[in-house]
Amino acid sequence: MTRITEQASNYQDLDHMSVHELLTNINNEDRTVPLAVAKAIPQLERLVAITVEKMKAGGRLFYIGAGTSGRLGVVDASECPPTFGVPFDQVIGLIAGGDSAIRKAVEFAEDDLEQAWIDMEKHQINKQDVVVGIAASGSTPYVIGGLRRANAEGLITGCIVCNEHSPIAEEAQYPVEVVVGPEFVTGSTRMKSGTAQKLVLNMLSTAVMIQLGRVKGNKMVDMQLSNxxxxxxxxxxxxxxxxxxxxxxxxxxxxxxxxxxxxxxxxxxxxxx
Incomplete structure (x- = not known):
């Protein structure tokens, strides 16, 4: 069965559209993303609550993903120290293929079921930590293997995916499924799916940090004064x-x-x- 993220675009003959038509149609598709995210708020609320509980007890938050999904996790994790003043290793983003994959795709890195746990072990991962897998398809082996091992080791696991009933959602204890539908360019999940994942990551880390007392009123009082x-x-x-x-x-x-x-x-x- 073809997952909805891989289904054909609702638009035909993109290469015959004018620039105005392209931009207007992409924007029309992007408008649907926040509506899809809103439907997933009950799932996300549960993930935020358990993450806050574990981090208050000394745990950390790990993101694992490949390609665009991995890069989005790395970005969100890297923004937490300057924004909220937390230690650099309290929110950790890991991408299949290592840091070099942030800029350049590493062939077949996402197909290794064992590597995510190996990557997490380098950070002395333990039962206090939370692991969130990020994958638009919901079927990335790197993420599946990481969540499966984390479950076996007694950790809390969550995920952010863009297909319903995916293998990754089945592995995660706290799945967040944001179904945005077919992409404007068929299968290009860096578009609506990537936007949805970015929104959810914003909501997850920001809500967690506020709950941890890292915001006063509406201000980033613990931000790093780096410029x-x-x-x-x-x-x-x-x-x-x-x-x-x-x-x-x-x-x-x-x-x-x-x-x-x-x-x-x-x-x-x-x-x-």
Whole structure:
């Protein structure tokens, strides 16, 4: 049976379309993606809840995938330290074929059932950790093997897939199935499927980090101050929270090097009325 991600596009003769027609039709297809994601929120809610529980107990979050799916996991994991100030190894993205596969496809790397667990063992994976497999097709051997071994070792497993009733969803304890339908270019899952996976990853990691206390109000108070833009944002956060002028807020941030610590220090020293 052909999975829906591999079914023929709803559009014919793409090579005869004008640029305007191409862009309009791609955009029309992309509009359906958030609706598909919304239907998967109950599944995602369960995955977020168990991930928060495990991470509060000292666990980590692993993403495993191949190709576009693997790259999306690596991107999401790499954004967590600068955005939320967590250690670089608290959210770990692994891609079939290793880091070189981020830029260039590694032939047949995704077909190895054993390699994902080998890759995770390099990070001393343990029963406190959560493993989320990412695969549009839901049938990538690298991901299937990784989830299967993780289950056998007593870990929590989840997945993000774009076909219903897939082998990967059957392996995962907490499957998230976002069915976006046929791609604009037949089988090109970097398009709608990739967009859906990116949205779900945004929701998963952001919700988890907020639940872990890494956001105050609506602000990234634990972000890493790695460039001038972020330093300026940090100064504005301190000004908004404390009422200090730019110079004083900047001096406070320079002293502590962290928005949360700067605000908490100011609040603790402010005279009580």
């Amino acid at each position: 001038k833009k972020l330093v300026d944002r940090g100064v504005r956060m301190i000004m908004e929270e404390t009422g200090l002028d730019p110079e004083a807020a900047s001096a406070l941030l320079a002293r502590f090097g962290n928005v949360r610590q700067a605000i908490e220090s100011y609040a603790s020293q402010k005279p009580k009325i």
